[in-house]
Amino acid sequence: MMMSSSFMRVLTFLMMMSSFCVLTSAAAEETTTTYDVRDGAGGEYDAGITTSGELSQAVDAAIAELMGTKGWFHDLRNTTGYKHALEVVTCTPDKNMWLYPPEKTATGSLKRVLTTGKLVVAGVKWSAPGAADYRTNPDAPTGFWPKYLEAIVDKISKAYKKNIRVVRIYYQTSGVVVDKVQAGVVDMSEPYYYISGFVNNKPRIEALDYSCITAATEGAFYVRKDKNMNTFDDLYEKLVAGPLHTVGFIGQGNYDSMSDKLPSSAVPYIPNNNPDSSALNQRVIDNLDLAVYVSEFNPGADVTDLLMAIPTGVVSPRVILFPQQGAEAKSVDESKTSNSDDKSGGGIIVGLVIVACVALLLGVLLTFVVVRERKGAPIFMPLLDSVSTNKAFHGEGGL
Numbered sequence: 001m002m003m004s005s006s007f008m009r010v011l012t013f014l015m016m017m018s019s020f021c022v023l024t025s026a027a028a029e030e031t032t033t034t035y036d037v038r039d040g041a042g043g044e045y046d047a048g049i050t051t052s053g054e055l056s057q058a059v060d061a062a063i064a065e066l067m068g069t070k071g072w073f074h075d076l077r078n079t080t081g082y083k084h085a086l087e088v089v090t091c092t093p094d095k096n097m098w099l100y101p102p103e104k105t106a107t108g109s110l111k112r113v114l115t116t117g118k119l120v121v122a123g124v125k126w127s128a129p130g131a132a133d134y135r136t137n138p139d140a141p142t143g144f145w146p147k148y149l150e151a152i153v154d155k156i157s158k159a160y161k162k163n164i165r166v167v168r169i170y171y172q173t174s175g176v177v178v179d180k181v182q183a184g185v186v187d188m189s190e191p192y193y194y195i196s197g198f199v200n201n202k203p204r205i206e207a208l209d210y211s212c213i214t215a216a217t218e219g220a221f222y223v224r225k226d227k228n229m230n231t232f233d234d235l236y237e238k239l240v241a242g243p244l245h246t247v248g249f250i251g252q253g254n255y256d257s258m259s260d261k262l263p264s265s266a267v268p269y270i271p272n273n274n275p276d277s278s279a280l281n282q283r284v285i286d287n288l289d290l291a292v293y294v295s296e297f298n299p300g301a302d303v304t305d306l307l308m309a310i311p312t313g314v315v316s317p318r319v320i321l322f323p324q325q326g327a328e329a330k331s332v333d334e335s336k337t338s339n340s341d342d343k344s345g346g347g348i349i350v351g352l353v354i355v356a357c358v359a360l361l362l363g364v365l366l367t368f369v370v371v372r373e374r375k376g377a378p379i380f381m382p383l384l385d386s387v388s389t390n391k392a393f394h395g396e397g398g399l
Helices: 005-031 055-067 072-080 108-116 144-160 174-183 232-241 252-261 277-285 346-374
Strands: 118-123 165-170 208-210 215-224 246-248 267-269 291-294 307-319 321-323
Touching (some): 055 321, 072 144, 174 208, 174 321, 215 252, 232 307, 277 291
């Protein structure tokens, strides 16, 4: 079978076009993986990374180093006034066991942080004495939890000899925060998040990665002193009997951690704007709610002249949340976010480039074949005209 020189030229052209398509699709894939982050409103990464890589390992190494520093946790509690924070050791301090991953082999979120010099952290605006004040000055919050994160970032900066800056993004609710963490448009959450709770109908403990426990707190219910409730059993019976059945919770995660302890008659009140604890306390004082759950409970402090605390006996561990290692990207409902600008079209762009190139190659080849046929000079030389004289096909000979 002979091929004309013209066909060989077209074949060479098609091979060149194929190479161009491969390079174009590779370039498209490369350009969709960006590390741009916008400060201020929005503030998310343009492209989500849905695996934490070694960032959670670096954070764990920093937490273990801090916990291994004599007096550090004690001093942090005393200087911030958050003296009732509990130390729960899940990562035994040992500098030989907790190592910072090498920068040259970093992947996922850790690579992004070391590339940009920015650690993008998601949280909500709230305040409670000693624990945190993210409301007065959101860019420079104060209290136990902001100081804790500051110490972690300082350790990571020193380990990699880089000046890593925290970029905080505040969302309307903690539910949106964990969705954004899972989507990878932020690097991680603040260090005060419950390990319990849910994200996209899955337990957080299974859907996300998380750090060593940063600290833990015992929760309590604040109730009116004149309601004759002194124990949790008293509160339980009042919730069953009524007439008030509502209990205030500052966030969905708080309710999830305590819902199974309450009777089925209890109705949660969860505001959408993350109010100060004083606003929820006032609802109890005004007889709108029978009680309010307080996760940042200080056993040694008097609540108010009108309210008293009933300890739950439940200790809630706190962690930093990360995208799960190797997890697929999860979409975030835009109606629940603060004008997010998530972008995940890299795969679509690459696919369109490849489809367009294949269509172009087929079109060029088909056009060339048709033109040659019409000129009476087909690409392939015709077969010998022996079929028409083959007696087997005319019924003239034995088969």
